[in-house]
Amino acid sequence: MNWREITTLEEWNEIMAKSTERGQIILKHSTTCPVSSNALHEYEQYLQDTPNQDLDYTLVKVIESRPVSNKIAEDLNVKHESPQIIFIKDTAKYWTTSHWSVTKAHMTAVLD
DSSP states (O other), rough: OOOOOOHHHHHHHHHHHHTTTTEEEEEEEETHHHHHHHHHHHHHHHHHSSOOOOOEEEEEEEETTHHHHHHHHHHTTTOOOOSEEEEEEEEEEEEEEEEEGGOOOHHHHOOO
């Protein structure tokens, strides 16, 4: 299974709308941070194994798509962090974690 990258506020709004039908997983990723690079690797490892098929997986590059990243923090009332993974259900944050806690094992424990 693969993630898709979003870069526009319209795409973000679509994800929020979809969250009423299916869970949405967002990884906020910084392309300049080694911790974020590790988190992206863990995210991809989770998706290459046996990810929860009832969820959609998305990536937001926080530097390149700053307006989207800021809107996510605002809409979900979560402090911006990077790397950060957020599980959204029914247009609200269900679970979030950041930095070194973004691991395949942690995602498996929460998402499966």
